[in-house]
Amino acid sequence: MNLLLISNSTNAGEQYLQYPIKNIASFLEGVTEVVFVPYAAVTFSYAAYEAKVQARFSEIGIKVRSVHRSKNPRKMIREAQAICVGGGNTFALTKKMQEQGLMTAILRKIKEGTPYVGWSAGSNVTCPTICTTNDMPIVQPESFKAIGAVKFQINPHYLDANPEGHAGETREQRIQEYIEANPRRWVVGLREGCMLHLHDGKMELIGSRPMRIFKKGVETFEVNAGDDLSFLL
């Protein structure tokens, strides 16, 4: 499998997909067209989402074709050179992907080696479940099961602190609850500006910030770019 799983589309103060576009370009070398899944968009249209991604992908010479334009999205997935799933609301994304049978279709396709790029919600759905999303459950999907391309759970946009004076749970506390309820599963807290590159059975962390690792019964620790991540595979 060839996966590029990005924490966030956009760093604070930067333009959309600005920081990861070089990594996407090198990951998708030779690809001329990606099939795009826009269903995480809620407050703007799928067409607008496709156009926004196309604007950035044009810089690297790649055409973006969104599945929402097709009467047969599964067929588009089956015939894709590469698959790209964008961020937004994970529940909205999951609901529509399940309704259209895209979870299974994508898993089958990426098992054949087709490259997959996801960011934020698009990274979350490659996990066994969407249970480590940060998003609000604005709609109810059929289930919390996702693609299951990797065996661990990603928490994208991982952040360390609450705003000062705020008493709600920290992200770490939320993930501690997850591992208490799901003791067999590894969770990776992928900080903004970082991504995971999985290629031919190896995985590496890309980015200048460490990734935080959680599992029930294991003391929480951090890994850096270059560290061995084989324990997650």
Add this chain to the structure above:
Amino acid sequence: MNLLLISNSTNAGEQYLQYPIKNIASFLEGVTEVVFVPYAAVTFSYAAYEAKVQARFSEIGIKVRSVHRSKNPRKMIREAQAICVGGGNTFALTKKMQEQGLMTAILRKIKEGTPYVGWSAGSNVTCPTICTTNDMPIVQPESFKAIGAVKFQINPHYLDANPEGHAGETREQRIQEYIEANPRRWVVGLREGCMLHLHDGKMELIGSRPMRIFKKGVETFEVNAGDDLSFLL
């Protein structure tokens, strides 16, 4: 119905249930025992949760009896002087309440006038759904439907800003997604330190901070303590 729906148990830097205990005391005047639902607890035991709440409620002379000790939690609810549902993880709470039939049992009971106190997740579950929770979906409940004692959705721990430099969605953006997907529903962003008191068909906001109001097609606005909230009922 008599409801006291509190945003958060504890303000930053304060002790557990310190700030709302006076309001709880006056709301539960005459009550000697509450039936407590502890199922939002994930990283600590239900017994520990009961003890923690009992420690604070002892100050106001009220005994706390947790439903987890009973083979028939619905019967405890039916016979309760008052019901109290604590915060924690909304998905864990919802799953267990649904499994034990407590959503329906509590709705029936509070319709008869039995006082209900909730904080955080315990406030969320009085809404039609849990779709405006901030919590991580660590377990999958039967559905997102909740008690439905009120017609609007509460977002507890409402906060205005992200930590500096963080690019994830703000709370406002998340709620904008919710109202886009659920255009008929009012959402109230209940800031920390605030609560809603619903009594005999009237509702008031208690607290020194305004509450933020969202509905599809309505410009987002704020209300203060003393303002008319009848539009929500």
